[in-house]
Amino acid sequence: MSLEVQVKNPIIPLDYPDPDVIRVDHTYYMVSTTMHFMPGCEILRSYDLVNWEHAAFVYHKLDSTPAQRLEDGLNIYGKGMWAATIRYHKGKFYLVFATNDTRKTYLYTAEKVEGPWEKSEIKGFYHDSSLLFDDDDRVYLVYGNRDVRLVELESDLSKPKENGINRIIVSDRDNPNLGYEGAHFYKINKKYYLFLIRSLPDRWMRVEGCFVSDSLEGEFVGGDIFIDDRNYCGQGVAQGGIVDTPDGDWYAILFQDHGAVGRIPILLPIKWKDDFPVFGIDGKVPADFTTKSMRPDYIYQPLVGSDNFRTAYVNQYGLAPKWQFNHEPVKSDYRINHEQGYFEITTNKLVNNLLQAPNTLTQRMLFPNCAAEVTINAGQLNDGDITGFSAFQGAYGFVGITKDNGKYYLIMRTKPLDNLNMQSFDENQSVEVEWERFKIAEPIVTFRIEADLWEMKDEVRFLYQKNNQFIQVGPKHKVAFKLDHFTGCRFALFNYSTQEKGGSARFSQFEYYS
Template identity: 40%
Template sequence: MAVFLSPGLHAAEDQNSFENPILWADVPDPDVIRVGNAFYMTSTTMHMNPGVPIMKSYDLVHWEIVNYVYDTLGDSDAQALRNGQNEYGKGSWASSLRYHNGTYYVVFSSSTAGNTFIYKTQDIEKGPWTRSTIGFYHDMSLLFDDDGRVYLVHGGGDIRLTELTADASAVKPGGLNQVIIPNASLVAGPNVGLPAEGAHIQKINGKYYIFLITWPQGKGRTQLVFRADRITGPYEGRVALDFAGVAQGGIVDTPDGKWYGMLFQDHGSVGRTPFLVPVSWQNAWPVFGVNGQIPAQMPMPVPGMNSNHKIVASDDFDQTRLPLVWQWNHNPDNNLWSLTERPGFMRLKTGRTSTGILDARNSLTQRSIGPESSGRIALDVSRMKSGDYAGLAALQKNYGFVGVKMSGNSKSIIMVNGSGTAPVEVASVPLAQNTVHFKVEMDFKNNTDKAYFYYSLDGNRWTAIGNTLQMSYTLPHFMGYRFALFNYATQSAGGYVDFDYFRIENRMTGTGGSGESPQSPVQSGSVYKLRNAHSSMVIGISGMSTANGGQAVQWNDNGSADHQWRFDRLSSGYYKLTNIHSGKVLGVENMSTANGASAIQWDDNGTADHEWQLAPVGDGSYKLVNRHSGKVLGVDGMSKTAGARIVQWDDNGTADHNWTFSFVR
């Protein structure tokens, strides 16, 4: 049975498959190329510096940041957060990445500078880069044609062609400069909220293909494709994908000839997340997805290349350079931070006064990640001055933070909620020591978009502080929420703080004493697949039955809804497991206490056989212990065959009694 992705669905990957989004983080406007067996991708990071990340992958799914195109783009007041100016939501946009005759090219525009920048290098991972500047060209895409001519395709609504010099450093005098697709949105219907833009041009098998995005009124973001035999046209176009708002990007092939589109989806306050979409060819048209949809689970594009590469990471600040996962909010003042003045710490100094965190310089950021993020720090505040604020923030226009405020000679732990018309200090607790730990946790599941704030005096026992921040993706910042380490002065400059570490995890732990403990493998209210450690199969319901008494069986993981279970934690500490397909809960047939009794689904009538305890084995797997019988969940006869019954049995230590949990949503 084919199962297709619904908006926002994501689950853990196994070694042979992947699910979207491939990066549950803010990586918008992706552009991907392949050089040999390596893929490179650029993305938009706007007002963050260094800018335009270069990401690398060998399988299109696992990515790491290997370089940036520039450290800073300029030093205007807006770029440096000076004199009340900023460039939130501006900076660099929608880069185009190309490789031609041994040289890598990255082209992008900046509304702050009012220009388009063309960067070149022979070594994309190490540089150096050289830069040329031309006029402003919106959402441009670079093409090196077979005859040696070079072009930009760009614009919104009407799509234009502008010819560059052969070295792609300037606009060619007297070169082509014309509209090639008038009113490009029209192929999606007469009424659009966003005219076609986001161009990606590629020449494949002698034809020119231009990929665009538009937004028809009453519908979602939509991917368009146009093709022509000559670069000047005429172009014919069609809707390439209209599914769950996944759109905007080009296509790339694998070494063995498969094609994929790298697009993205608006994903609430975590930002715009990249989706990898299979592409097939029919009559020289690229066809995105399968029957107009995106499969929920797909084979890895390049098998055997799995890695632990990530675009976020914890940091002990024990290096002399910041790892590439970090970016500064606007231009940093490099005289006001150090990794060497106190080895093993990052020192942030204040160099001026600020009105708040949004105009504070040298806030150091990493992306948040979904479906959950937990970021924490340890902070030495012994050298703060009166009027200083330092701590950890959930950064966007509607921000929140937990930190230390210095008032005279007194320190206090505070939580500030900046989601209203003015920031509010929601809570304050006196602080009598110089080292303190802070934690911010963000919940993006099911578009919850809430952030929670904690402090600890010893790094082990955590206390919630303040209120919950309702996060929101705002257009003035045009960026997903980030963790931000900050220190700013409101009275006089000269104080500093030392950050001992930053830890980021992909699950929330709360206070560690309420709700799920840090050792719990699941979050209450979330949906998981239960995978048997012995057979590697998942629990489903025989025949996808929705009837009471439907037999629980193991089956190959084909993505069907009866393989998905919602875990709800009860006040007893046990869990109730509800099948997503049938709405019924997992129990034991006739409330039996005998070995070999079948696990079945049933209406939730509150009986004890519907309650299960998760007992850690010690190797990352868990036993499911029935509250009524005391027996554990296993597979009949330790079978590895699809369709084998799920049963209860005495805990005798066999591997079929061990289970792992794959997050779905």
């Protein structure tokens, strides 16, 4: 089997933003932002930089705050963990990230990527940080937005070192759009390299920057080094890690916005000229290039896919790693029947909308289009319960079943976009709209969602099965990536109560189509 692997960008057509990547011997590891989803801080594994599979979740819960558990009307949508840095030093893995809900910086360490991961904190809040172990065993973080700072840490990484280096090394204060952030910091051939993301000042477009210095006390010189949208909707390619191969070749994994489906990893080659990195070829992500595989016969496990819920997984939540909950789940309120093949959610509180529904189970949507089906048994709902299948984002839509005065109804609802401004952190304030409702004789229905995500069309359709045919219910719905959730649209299974807690819904035969 050939060692060469053809690169097809995007290398992962899924929402894996803010990538950082390392190589340990003959294995590459990549970590990505998972925001509010649990389990969180997912690490992927590859042997060729092109094909990737799940390796580990670093945590199954963080601090179990009311917001992280969807309690008291609180949530952490668009918050949670952001932009982790992963490093391997003297036989140990290190992961550092900050969360915008607790305003803390977390340090996780492990001897194996599969864990167990030991949790601690670094005193302070370090946005988009990057960790560097220097040759003299001194350790540093680079972090920040607009003013990008370098801080030296104590040897145990617990806090800034007293009288250690603490200085601004790059500033982009006057940028009316996004100023420099997303640090990735390296020491290569005795020089210090800092990679950053920002927007062009004259228009919204992400670009990659690089600054270099001969010493940590010296001036960091550089600027924007890569401006390319791959001819895709004007969306720039930027922010991510760089890594070398055993043969000494270099690559970068950066992300590119793709609309509602999220921010997707892009691989590009790096050459070095006069000790400065040159990304891509002729300033572009090349359409045709190859990498080498260190295990050419390896079969990768898919990152998304179908599930009959009959396989028992030995992990904290008993589910395949392709699934994540919308927030920290309540384990006593869901169960998996492997013998009969279903996932069941039982409600334990009253909520008034989908976004506050605990134990909502999600999978990423696949670019450029995808579909999924699931069968829902709503026979154990109480009056006022709503269960269904959702295109899950701030402007969500769903098709499902509700019970009213002892009768079952098929419903389709959306929470329409209130505006298309991606840069808004504000929660979508639109009123949920019910487009269709009709009585059904039996509370067992197979539903389907189809998503068209090519060139940011970002439309989803909701369907139900009748007489072995799928029939659209309600209108097409527009979804969108915005900072209120800061994540790509997902398929989601949910059940919540509005009048009486204790109702149950069962989900089976989840089928994923690309």
